[in-house]
Amino acid sequence: MEPAVMENKSIEYKNSIAFIHKKLFEEENMDAPTKIIVVDDGSTDSTADQVAAVREVRLIRQRNAGVAIARNRGIEASDGEFLAFLDQDDRWDSEKTEVQVRLLLDRPDTGFVFCLQRLILEADAVRPSWLTHEMLQEETPGIMPSTLMVRRDVLQRVGPFDALHSTSSDLDWFVRAVDADVHWEVTRDVRAYRSIHGENASYDLESMRRGRIRLIHASIRRKRHKNNGNGP
Numbered sequence: 001m002e003p004a005v006m007e008n009k010s011i012e013y014k015n016s017i018a019f020i021h022k023k024l025f026e027e028e029n030m031d032a033p034t035k036i037i038v039v040d041d042g043s044t045d046s047t048a049d050q051v052a053a054v055r056e057v058r059l060i061r062q063r064n065a066g067v068a069i070a071r072n073r074g075i076e077a078s079d080g081e082f083l084a085f086l087d088q089d090d091r092w093d094s095e096k097t098e099v100q101v102r103l104l105l106d107r108p109d110t111g112f113v114f115c116l117q118r119l120i121l122e123a124d125a126v127r128p129s130w131l132t133h134e135m136l137q138e139e140t141p142g143i144m145p146s147t148l149m150v151r152r153d154v155l156q157r158v159g160p161f162d163a164l165h166s167t168s169s170d171l172d173w174f175v176r177a178v179d180a181d182v183h184w185e186v187t188r189d190v191r192a193y194r195s196i197h198g199e200n201a202s203y204d205l206e207s208m209r210r211g212r213i214r215l216i217h218a219s220i221r222r223k224r225h226k227n228n229g230n231g232p
Contacts, residue, residue: 034097037077039070068161068169071145075160081152085145089195092146096191100149103187111182112150115191117142122197130205131196139190145170147192154182167201168211175215179222 036057040048042064051059060073071085082101086092100113116139121127158177161169177184202208 035078035080037074039074041065041067041070066163066166066169068163068165071169072160072163075155078152082149083152083155084149087144087146089197089200090146091193091195093191093193097149099187099189099191103185104149104151107185109183110185111154112148112177112184114142114144114147114184114186116140116186116189117144117147117192117194118190119194119196122195125196125198128196128200128202128205130202141186142192142194143171143174144194146194158182165211165214167204167207168215171212172215172218175219176222179219179226 038051038057038059040051040059040061042062048059048061051057058077060077062070062073067087074085075083082104084097084100096115100115103113104110118139119131119136121131121136154177158173158180162172163169165172196202
């Protein structure tokens with residue numbers, strides 16, 4: 001008998017009617033049993049109304065508070081054993097959740113898993129300086145929420161996304177998980193597609209740089225604290 005598994009998917013967005021409309025109608029092709037939670041982060045267009053009309057989707061509306069708070073709202077509303085996140089402008093292939101659920105079931109010591117991703121530069125977008133032509137032609141490691149599936153107990157152990165890291169709350173969570181010695185893996189296949197469209201946070205290189213410096217300092221403090229015998 002196949003094990004009974006509930007996997008929750010949280011989609012976070014703001015003013016993204018073009019992306020969300022297409023994304024939600026693709027959900028019928030997902031293979032694993034999935035509860036879909038959509039968090040509207042203060043949209044001012046008609047996106048939320050269109051989401052509300054989609055069956056079997058739970059819509060949570062909030063005033064604009066940022067992506068970290070939106071993801072945490074999705075986590076709070078979920079009840080599945082495994083959780084996955086999908087940003088408004090990314091997409092999955094139809095087997096992404098099934099592959100990752102199966103890996104986590106087969107390897108109980110693995111706390112979370114990423115998949116590979118492919119980057120897609122939208123036709124009217126300016127290529128950011130960090131994005132090389134080679135990166136557009138090859139799959140890349142997807143250390144980002146849209147490639148992630150995580151066990152609920154690992155989320156509870158590591159803690160929520162930190163809204164103080166406005167441009168790097170996802171990387172902050174990953175570094176905290178690594179510092180807590182959570183075992184993780186990357187599946188060697190492309191299951192996620194990231195859209196580069198000109199409004200991604202990664203265009204702001206200076207904010208990204210400052211955020212990563214804060215993450216490094218915080219990680220050093222945690223390791224010192226742990227090495228002094230003060231626990232994780």
